[in-house]
Amino acid sequence: MKSVRIAGGLGFYGDSWRPIKASIERGNVQYVASDHLAELTLAILQKDRQRDPNLGYTRDFAPMLIDLLPIAIPRGIKFVLNAGGLNPMAAREVLLGALKKFGMKLKAGVVLGDSVLERLDELQEVGVSLAHMDTGADIATVRDRLLFASAYLGARPLVEAIDAGADIVLTGRVADAALFLAPMVHELGWRWDDWDKLAQGIVVGHLLECSGQATGGNFGGDWRSIPNLAHIGYPIAEVWENGDAVISKAPGTGGRVNFETLREQLLYEVHDPRHYITPDVEVDMTTLRLDEIAPDEVRVTGATGRPAPELFKIIAGYEDGVMGQAMLGYAWPDALAKAQLAAEIIHQQMVEVGLQAEEVVVEYMGYNSIHGPLADPTHARDLNEVYLRIAVRCADKKEAAKLGRLFPPLALSGPPFIGGAGGMIEPRGLLGIWPTLAPRAVIEEYIRVSVEES
Amino acid sequence: MMKKQLVELAHARSGDKGDIANIALFAPDQATYDLLAREVTTERVQTHFEGIVTGKVERFEAPNVLALNFVLHGALNGGASRSLRSDALGKSLSSALLRMEIEV
Numbered sequence: 001m002k003s004v005r006i007a008g009g010l011g012f013y014g015d016s017w018r019p020i021k022a023s024i025e026r027g028n029v030q031y032v033a034s035d036h037l038a039e040l041t042l043a044i045l046q047k048d049r050q051r052d053p054n055l056g057y058t059r060d061f062a063p064m065l066i067d068l069l070p071i072a073i074p075r076g077i078k079f080v081l082n083a084g085g086l087n088p089m090a091a092r093e094v095l096l097g098a099l100k101k102f103g104m105k106l107k108a109g110v111v112l113g114d115s116v117l118e119r120l121d122e123l124q125e126v127g128v129s130l131a132h133m134d135t136g137a138d139i140a141t142v143r144d145r146l147l148f149a150s151a152y153l154g155a156r157p158l159v160e161a162i163d164a165g166a167d168i169v170l171t172g173r174v175a176d177a178a179l180f181l182a183p184m185v186h187e188l189g190w191r192w193d194d195w196d197k198l199a200q201g202i203v204v205g206h207l208l209e210c211s212g213q214a215t216g217g218n219f220g221g222d223w224r225s226i227p228n229l230a231h232i233g234y235p236i237a238e239v240w241e242n243g244d245a246v247i248s249k250a251p252g253t254g255g256r257v258n259f260e261t262l263r264e265q266l267l268y269e270v271h272d273p274r275h276y277i278t279p280d281v282e283v284d285m286t287t288l289r290l291d292e293i294a295p296d297e298v299r300v301t302g303a304t305g306r307p308a309p310e311l312f313k314i315i316a317g318y319e320d321g322v323m324g325q326a327m328l329g330y331a332w333p334d335a336l337a338k339a340q341l342a343a344e345i346i347h348q349q350m351v352e353v354g355l356q357a358e359e360v361v362v363e364y365m366g367y368n369s370i371h372g373p374l375a376d377p378t379h380a381r382d383l384n385e386v387y388l389r390i391a392v393r394c395a396d397k398k399e400a401a402k403l404g405r406l407f408p409p410l411a412l413s414g415p416p417f418i419g420g421a422g423g424m425i426e427p428r429g430l431l432g433i434w435p436t437l438a439p440r441a442v443i444e445e446y447i448r449v450s451v452e453e454s
Numbered sequence: 455m456m457k458k459q460l461v462e463l464a465h466a467r468s469g470d471k472g473d474i475a476n477i478a479l480f481a482p483d484q485a486t487y488d489l490l491a492r493e494v495t496t497e498r499v500q501t502h503f504e505g506i507v508t509g510k511v512e513r514f515e516a517p518n519v520l521a522l523n524f525v526l527h528g529a530l531n532g533g534a535s536r537s538l539r540s541d542a543l544g545k546s547l548s549s550a551l552l553r554m555e556i557e558v
Contacts, residue, residue, distance in 0.1 A: 039472065040535035134474065134527065220548055221465040221480070260465075260480075263519040267478035269469035271525045273516045286516050320536050361531075361538040369540040373505035374550045391538035431535040433472040 001240050004187040006180055006204075008235040009034025009081065011211030013041045013058040017068065019211070019234040019253065024071050027236045027250040030187070032072070033179040035209045036061060036083040042173070043317050043431040045085040046147045056087030057170075062098050065168065069104055080158060080179045084170040086148055088112060091170050092452070099454035106454050109166030111157045113447035114173040116314060116438070117149040123438055133313070133435040142318040142434055149316035149434075151443045154279030154308070156192070158182035164451040173315065175278045177205030180237070188241045192308075198281035199305030200243035203288060206276075207247055207265050207300070208235045214247065214265040215255035221264070228254025245300045246293065257296040266290070279312055279440070281305040311437040320432035321358060324400030325391040326407040327365070329420035332384050338415035339364050339388040345414060346390055346406050355402045357392035365389050387420060393430060400427035457555045464490060466548035473509075473536075475529035475544040477551050479522045487520040493556035499524050502554050506547070524551070 007023035010016075013036045023029055036058040049056030061083035072079070084091040092110045099106055116123065120143075124130060130139040150173035159182045161169045169182070181201040184190065190197045207214050214235040216226035233253025239245040249257055266285060270276055273285040288303040326346075330338040343362050350357070365387035368375035394400040404424040411421055460466075460479070463486055468477040479494060481487035500511040509527030516523060530544050531537035541547070 039470075039533070043535050134472065218467070218545070220467050259519075263480060263521060264465070264467040264478065266519060267476070267516060267521055267523050268467055269471055269476060270478070270523060271471070271474070271476060271512075272514050273523060274514070286518050288518060290519060317535065320532065323538055325538075359538060363540055365540065370546045371550045371553075372539070372541075374503070374553055376553070389540065393538055430532075433533045433535060435472050 001242065002188060003238050003240045004031065004184055005029045005236060005238045006031045006033055006183055006208065008208035008211055008214065010036055011209065011213060012036065012038050013044070013060060015211055017064045019232055020068060021071065022233055022250040022253050023236055024068060024075065024077060026252060029236055030077060031183040032077060032079050033183065033205070033208065034079065034081040034083070035176045035179060036081060037085060037173060039315060039433055040431065042086060042148050042150060042315070046317070049086055054090050057085040057091035058083045061091065062094050065095065066098055066102060073104065078162065078183070079168045080182055081169070082171045082174055082179060084110065084172045086115060086150070086172060088170050088172045095168065095170065096452065096454045104454060106167040107165050107451050108454065109161030109164065109169040109449060109451040111153065111161060111169065111171040111174070111447070111449055114150045114153050115148070116151055116443070117146065119446070120149060123442060126442060128438045128442065130436045133437055139434065139436065142432065145318040147317050147319060147431065149314055151312045151314045151438065152279060153443070153447065154178050155181040155185060157447050157449045159185045160449045161451055162186040164449070166451045176209040177202045177278060178280065180205030180208055181280060184239050188239065192280070195281055195305030195307065196303070197243035199283040199303040200245060200300065201239065202278050202281060202283050203266070203285060203300060203303040204237045204239055204245045204247070207262060208237055210265060210268065212255060213268065214262060215249050215257055216261050217255065219261055219264060221260045226256050230254060246297055247300060248297045257298055259290050259292050259298060262290050262298050277309050280308050282307065282309060310440055312440050312443045314436045314438055316434040316436065317431045318434060320430045321393045321395060322397050322400040322427050323391055323393055323430050324403040324427045325389065325425050326404045327387050327389045327420070327422065328407055328410055328418055329385055329387040330415065331417040331419060332382070335383045335386040336364055336367055336380050338417070339386045341415045342388050342410055343390065345410065349406050350403070353402060353406070355392070356399055357394055359393040361391045363389045385419070397427045455557050458558045459552065460494070460554045460556065461552035464552070466551055468544050468548035470530055470534050470544050473528055473530050473533045475526045475547050477524045477526065477548050479524065479551065481520040484520065487517065489558060490522055491515065494522060494554065498554065499551065502551065503529070
């Protein structure tokens with residue numbers, strides 16, 4: 001039976017591509033599918049694009065490809081990446097330029113049409129409310145603060161690009177798992193109503209889209225048992241025509257692929273596992289099986305699918321104030337009590353300088369900054385050290401910066417025994433996320449695919 | 455009857471989507487799964503996360519991988535890119551759930 005082998009690439013913008021080398025050199029893969037876009041990545045890219053209209057893509061992808069292509073080209077390996085972000089066309093220009101410079105002759109495909117920011121009026125005119133998907137709130141409340149709005153596209157245009165001979169496919173926002181589904185559909189000849197096969201493909205893509213999180217990274221179980229995380233292998237999938245799949249990793253790499261590591265990734269960022277909705281198929285994850293068949297090899301079978309949804313998800317982001325923050329460490333004895341006194345001092349001074357904060361968060365790092373109100377107070381009194389962290393949300397940068405300036409005087413005029421005064425932290429813009437829905441047809445109408453040779 | 459903390463019985467992973475977090479809780483065997491399904495109710499999780507989660511909590515079951523999946527609305531101070539918290543992504547909400555004590 002025919003099969004295809006696909007390597008998981010990056011899990012986010014900034015992830016390491018070193019493990020991909022092992023997958024290419026020792027994993028016998030035909031494709032690398034790489035996810036560069038988290039929800040908040042588009043906000044970072046929007047800031048880049050505001051500064052320079054030729055930016056707006058994840059800038060790690062070109063050095064990554066230039067590094068990987070010399071070992072990938074001789075093996076005929078193709079790449080599918082959503083590194084185009086908010087500007088896939090500019091990303092392709094950069095790629096074509098780099099390929100020419102290094103004398104590599106390849107076909108680069110690009111998928112356009114996910115960005116709908118310029119089309120929101122048009123969408124509303126045809127009756128799309130753009131109301132917040134979870135809260136039902138009216139988009140008018142954030143409309144003038146929107147920075148981007150991108151639809152999650154499915155795998156079809158990606159398949160079109162691969163069908164047209166693209167060696168590298170660059171997209172903007174697509175469903176993460178669609179990056180993986182596309183090569184499966186192209187290679188295995190699946191139809192767009194083979195719901196169970198598509199469902200298997202999405203599950204495999206979902207397992208592979210977060211790099212090391214499928215192979216023992218961030219593992220909540222017996223994390224001590226995961227070997228050699230310094231040289232972790234990223235996941236590799238072999239998928240057969242009938243939809244059955246085996247997840248593994250390159251020989252000689254660190255990490256672990258087993259029932260435990262994969263079931264953690266299976267439900268990562270999933271809400272209802274019986275109705276996992278993607279643009280290409282609605283997946284039921286509760287019918288599938290994960291079977292360990294060899295060390296670091298797990299067979300995935302039995303996911304079932306229902307027809308694709310009529311609505312596409314759009315993710316929009318809007319400016320939602322500016323965060324100012326500051327930190328300072330206090331030493332034993334009574335580290336927490338000292339940090340608490342410092343917080344009181346800052347509070348009084350915030351009032352006196354008239355700092356206008358819409359929200360204030362006070363955390364004691366080393367005690368409760370991660371678990372918040374659920375932190376266990378048992379050892380609160382004899383901690384070796386505690387860092388006070390205060391964060392404020394303000395209307396603008398100038399206001400937010402006032403917080404940081406209150407901290408340095410604590411060094412001489414506050415409670416005793418400080419450390420870690422790391423200087424001021426630049427205020428940073430906050431971004432609200434606005435998920436909403438639109439009918440498939442109004443999104444698909446604008447999807448374009450183009451393939452060009454270097 | 456005695457009490458045990460979930461950390462002794464199960465493991466967990468959490469993830470974020472906008473202002474919604476999910477925590478999947480994994481049992482080592484069928485008997486523990488049945489116990490967790492009985493004890494770790496939607497209501498208990500809602501109460502456990504008071505002061506962190508502002509919206510409702512839902513529970514879904516994935517018995518094929520011996521997992522309960524909790525969906526926490528309004529769990530992330532507006533979402534990762536909007537949050538003032540240190541754990542903006544809610545990566546450690548999973549371990550916060552494991553602090554819960556249940557009757558075994």
